[in-house]
Amino acid sequence: MNTRRDRSLSILALALVGLLLAGPFLPRWTMFLITVSLCYGIVVLGMMLLMRTGVVSFGHGLYYCLGAYAAGTLEPFFGISEIAIMLACAVAVTGLTSAVLALLLRKYRDIFFAMLSLAFSMILYGLLVKTSALGSSDGFNVSARTFLGFTIAGAPYERYVVFAITVISAYGAAVLMQLYLRSHRGRLAGAIRDNELRVEYMGASVANTIHVNYVFSAVLAGLGGALAGISVGHIDPEMAYWTTSGEFVFVAILSGTGSVLAPFLGAMIFETIRSFAYEYSPNTWQMALGVTMLLVIMFLPGGLWSLFGKLRRT
């Protein structure tokens, strides 16, 4: 078991270095696909933590969107277009919001947790659609001009810098998650999913743990949203719509919760399938996604990640 855990971290480090080195040589569309997948993966990483804890949010689009807006509105309202500040702002805003909402949500389980979180995200969606100062349903373009003081906007390496920031953020998130899951508090996630009563009877607060995990996952969603906004260059309220949240759950189930690597892999596969399905069967890409999902649920109940487990065992 120890060796397996350590391997996770070294694979992560390897992936970090590999991606950073390969970045400049990748076709730009591939680089962008990876960037977007990693943003997604960061969000799904948070979903994974929630799922391990036994709750599923159908409203994580709330934080995905909120993080993006927190980062994106800095420029039009305060003239700040420094990526580091934008990301910090996304983390702070989603952290605070989720800390408050978790006071309510931590009492809920199962479908009620899912639906209450969905309600919150749809309320944000409604508010944003009504706010014409923020471009209403059209949203607005995000401008990220500098990183740590260096101007990147318009530079030939602009995309690479954004890519690198995303890769490093994803790495940081994954390592943090791995360390957390290995910690005593992190280990409670699975225990809570299995038996809340026993957790309480062993002296830990289920509600507090869910609270902390919820905030952690929300911050990751906010970070993912901000990075997505920066790399895509545009944000809109659709990010808070329930279908976006549904997609996160979708990818999380597709990935499996077996490893911190799974969400990134799952997101990458999901984005690739979607992208090629769009291209080769523009009229039936939803069908392709649906069939993939069914196949995974039926034959790989542990998600795509369980494939790796099987490979390792054989």
Added chain:
Amino acid sequence: MGAVLEARNVNKNFGAVTAAADISVSITSDTVVGLIGSNGAGKTTFLNMVTGYLKPSTGSIHFEGRDITPLPPRQITRLGICRSFQIPQLFNTLSVFQNLLVGVGIVASAGRAWAGRAAHAGAPQEAVEASLERFRLSAYRDQPAGMLPEGVRKLLDVAMAMVVRPKVLLLDEPTSGVSAGEKFDLMDMVMSAVRTDGVTVLFVEHDMEVINRYTHRVLAFYEGRIIADGEPEEVLNEPEVRKYVIGEALHIGDPRAAS
């Protein structure tokens, strides 16, 4: 020796049903107390109230002189009262090792908030290994708890209650579902573990032979009341107890009769 656990005029009603009627009992530390009574007599309700899972309708419960009536189970656990369950409450997808590690981990991360005697000398892992050893669970170490045979589940459930080294241990029918031959093994394991630490043990039991062998004191429940309280031989021979709790057919020494 002072009272470690005390119930004062505790009542509990579920609608028209009385699950506890004016229970007042004081338990001195370092004793082993057996709780007997037919199903629905109020034994488990009593444990549930002591551990904060249920709140008494009236009355109060005190631990080491402190009123713990309003506290939730986790805080009571942190004070040093732990319990096991009639139906094992395990983390089914986690391995046996992980099941125990969760408990040790909670103690380790709670730090000073843990008022029990749980300060483990070694690393959490070592405490778990020791517990596996003690309860002869090592063979199952990496199996998911959900796959274990029933008897092993029971054992693990008890082990989980004890791995954090409580001051008071409450066991709800520890030997139910355990084969007749293994009952005493199990109880020996539990008792050898707790007796060296001077832990107070309360356990619900239907097997009068087990009661007879391990307890210092027996509380007999009937319709929410304690109808007898005293040394095992004394209580087990009371006519009311024989009538309502044990049933006339019982002959001590025949373990099958009390299952």
Added chain:
Amino acid sequence: MSQLLAVLIDGLNYSSWLFIIAVGLTLIYGVMKILNIAHGSLYALGAYTAASLAGSWLNQGHSPMGSYAVLLVAAVLVGVLAGPLIERGLLRFMYGKDEIVLVLVTYAVFLILEDFIKLLWGVDPYLLYQPYGLLGSFDVGNLTYPVYNLALIAVAIAVGVTLTWVLARTRQGKILIAVIHDREMAAAQGINVSLVYFVTFTVGAMLGALGGALTAPMISVQPGIGAETIVLAFAVVVIGGLGSLPGAALAAVLVGLVRSAAVHYRPELDLFSIYLVMAIVLIVRPKGLFSAQEARKI
């Protein structure tokens, strides 16, 4: 005063629609513990089938009144075709999985059916307006309402009463309640749980399709109506308490009235009135308006 009356009538009209689209969902959840996202597709299938069948019925010059029967036939047709196909063909292999996984299974079905509908009917909207005006209209104060709205309310009540009666008074209903209460116990007592699931899902699918078929004459049947509807139906079912029939009815009335009041008094709230109601109800009553008591665990 007349505005208050309008709020009430508009609200109840909307409520009846909400109830019809939600009742099948809550029934399926109650019995099978599946929150069926594909209910939205069944609604859409019902609407498309009704629009095209009734459309060709009218085009061939048959009696316009007969188009109402065609609507019902369309609902039954979709129910008995799609229901068994989904339940026997897919869902039965999934029983026992996590509730959330089941939600995703039905989400996958939803995605597949969305494209299926597109392949079958194309993306052009279907218009079937005749049945809506055919029954005439009535005046309340200075407002005019089509009788069709009254008919919808009547259907909603009829569906609600029938289901309640079946559950409470018939042998089949008792079997259903036994299964709802404890699946294993019911199976142990010789109830054919698999058959119960099959029938329940088919009836639920039929109700979903009925919602679509009866809505078809009031709307333009177009891609995406399933997605819009399923969220509303979800909200109603959750507000009412999952699996509760009276809960769904009460929630539909509540949501209908709130939305109507919002439109009349605070149009800007309309966009999220239903989610506000859901959030507030869940905060006050964490398991919805009508929720089953949970058994004690220890």
Added chain:
Amino acid sequence: MRSNRCLLLSVQAVVCIAAVLLAAVASAQDKPIRVGLVTFLSGPAAGPFGVPAKIAAEAIVDSLNAGKVPAPYNIKGFSGTSIELVVVDEAGGATKQVTELRNLVERQNVDFVIGYISSGDCLAVAPVAEELKKITVLFDCGTPRVFEEASYKYVFRTRSHATMDAVAGATYLLENRPALKAYGGINQNYAWGQDSWADFTAVMTALKPEAAITTSQMPKFGAGQYGPEISVLLQSNSDLIHSSLWGGDLEAFMLQAMPRGLFSRSQLLLVAGEPYLHRLAGNVPDGTIVGARGPNGVFAPKSALNDWLRAIYKERTEVNPNYPAYSVALAFLGLKAAYEKARLAAIQAAVPMGAAKDVKEQMEKAYGRPPDEEIIKAFEYLTFDSPAGKVMMKLGKGHQAVTGTAYGTTRTANGQVTIGNIKYYSLERVQPPEGVKSLDWIKGGMKPGKW
């Protein structure tokens, strides 16, 4: 003598280069020009907008490749090179579209992109097209924000932005109904509906400040059920109801409002109503004011190009082209005009003065695709003919088209809806001039600018 040798040398050089080019370009000539077409193939916008645009685009490309488009577009394809379409679904939101644009450009290697119906998508993809340095023609989105908030080199829009819909609509309304006292609106609660209503009220406030606003209903997009909204509108005593509803929402609203007698109390103004009239026959009251977001559809002036578009579209669908079909035609023809103008300019610049005639001809045949820079230069401030009349790329530093627009009033006869009392508005009257933001221009009284 010396100059003769020079000439000889240069002719030889030119011939050599031409030969090489010929060889190189012959294959390029065989290779068709790939145009990425992004339009809704799924979701509610597919039926009314996306698919008609796709059908029109396919018909146009076939017709272009066959060289059957009326003059001045009768050269096959773009300058003789045939065109190949790569169609992508616009559904899925702005993030998705940015990804897809990158794929289209870098994976599919398209030469040009024509696309985008949703304003949100237009706003999102414009900077990306710029980054990718790929000429992208936005064909149907309406928000003025695209070129009012930023300026682009590679992005063009060949249809007018939406400001004129409100300005012309209100003008038409007041010309025909000067005594209007009160009006209300029902618009979808998203950017298009909100902007339409905001623009319309701003214009009305400027033109007729004493007219009262009764109610603004903002049902959510795709609501489908309009019972309470219709009740409010019924009780609002509005002379006129303004609506920018489209597609299924518009049809549902009309179906539900008609039997409730809303239109016997209030006149209706449908900003984007024209494409639905043939579908709604029997459900549109006489006297409804409708527009087609430009001189499209029934408003399109008679011309050979208009006849052509109608003919090729009707051949495939049996109905007349609606305004998205016109929009996509404008995009293809505008791009073709710019492409061919650029190529001509490039040839003129490349062929040395006095070069032998056959060399020149060879050059012309041989010279392949003009560079993007030249196409952009040719596209900026271009004026081209279209099925909707003359289009001028006069806003957004030559990147945003302007046209006039038209409104008319419905009449139903023999089960057919016809539009009468059509009035055209020239672009000075309905468009803010360069450098002035739409809303400022409206509030400033809509003074005709210099064009």
